Amino acid sequence: MAEVLVHVDHVDGAVRKPTLELLTLARRLGDPVAVFLGAGADTAAPVLAEYGAVRVLTADAPEFADYLVVPKVDALQAAVSLVSPAAVLVPSSAEGKEIAARLAVRLGSGIITDAVDVTAGDEGPVATQSAFAASFTTRSRVTRGTPVITVKPNSAAPEAAPAAGTVEPLAVTFGALATGTRVTARTARESTGRPELTEAAIVVSGGRGLNGAENFPLIEALADSLGAAVGASRAAVDAGWYPHSAQVGQTGKTVSPQLYIAVGISGAIQHRAGMQTSKTIVAVNKDEEAPIFELVDFGVVGDLFEVVPALTEEIKARKA
């Protein structure tokens, strides 16, 4: 059976969930071969094997952490030469898309980004994507070279399927461009203790209606009562009320949770682009004309400063 390369996204060997989703999708196309770059392969390999990796190609070198993107492209290119895969799957993170972009140009291959599903087709993998702020769903295929496909988080439920996961060192020769862009400092983002925005089953987002950073604890309390992640509109982020990493929308994260609660958010097209494929949508807004209400399964027209604290209490009471 053909092999399919999966680029592993990890933090010091802790494999991030989207990679497990990719391994799950890769099994539809062939035998997954994981490419693990950087330190921590010992921790990662058993996990990758459990989710179906027949082989785990590993390479570790300071270049992977000290320089931007290109060293990883060099490594993936080496893996492609070694394996001649039927496709290369890469998580759709900012870095993942850039790695995929350069790899595609090098291989002379077509590239599909931000797939939300991948299936096997007669003429190669078929990728499902959302277009135009999720108002269209498209199905596309790569027609030249080795298909390079980046896949969004939450595109499949990770399913364990134990395989050999044989660890094999990957020989990588870095090209002249590998050391072009130096990472001179790195500050890790502090964990909030809440679920990852793109992976959460429930997301509660606040917008300009919150009227100040000092009111975001209202959103956090509601989120915590539901075990949810916290999101924000760009207006709230631009005002400095919440970090950009929490922004939902076209220039932030795309989320597709079971439940999305929009609080004090009008529902501009760029915000909808990041949340309108959520299964259930709920909104609280004092303006009954707000476009967000066009999307909701349930909406409350009212003052968030009254509705949200009362809702949090009600949820806690019901859960108690």
Added chain:
Amino acid sequence: MSLRIVVCVKYVPDATGDRRFTEDLVTDRESVDGLLSELDEYAVEQALQIAGSADDAEVTVVTMGPADATDALRKALSMGADKAVHVEDDDLVGTDAPGTSLVLARAIEKTGYDLVVCGMASTDGTMGVLPAMLAERLGVPQVTLLSEVSVADGLVTGRRDGDTASEQLQAALPAVVSVTDQSGEARYPSFKGIMAAKKKPVETLDLEDLEIDAAEAGLEGAWTTVEEAVERPARTKGEVVEDEGEGEGAKQLAGFLADRKFI
């Protein structure tokens, strides 16, 4: 020596319009009014700021797009760019990302550059891959997705805010940069700027000028194909209640969430 800055800007269908696909399943660029991609305004802004802090600099805006794409160039010129290059050819309809990067790389090389500045993504395709592809094709460092950027002494430095960490980056010129919408609001063109833009030079190039074979671009040359585009059914609006006070709205909402097993 003058710092030669090239800004890549895209002319895109207005996101607030009713965007669709053509029968050939490529983006319909006719039925909805176009404009300079808002995310590329940030690129123009940063290019102008970098030019402003250099001893001597020249900012050229480049676009690949249909005839109307000159509107996007004019807007960038009215913001303060010095000149423009428009790559236009009937054979470019339906070009995919690798093809676009080939065309833009050739146009940039022909123009001459020390620094290329791009937006973080185009607002129609939203791939965010072009800057990395350009760097690959041009064989220069990529310093991308910056929320802060500066150029001094032949070096680009910037801050890249990622999912798990914020990174400080550095590379030597020539380089390709892309900037996010966190990099700072773009200026509005002044009346003077709009008048001046009318007289600024716009050079038009076609595939032959760039020595690119028509088979390498356009729908024929694309390395991907869209097999199907289906409009997602509009969400049906559910129940919307007015909060009557006394926690009534919250109770109703909690009831809905409980019915759906979220509580």
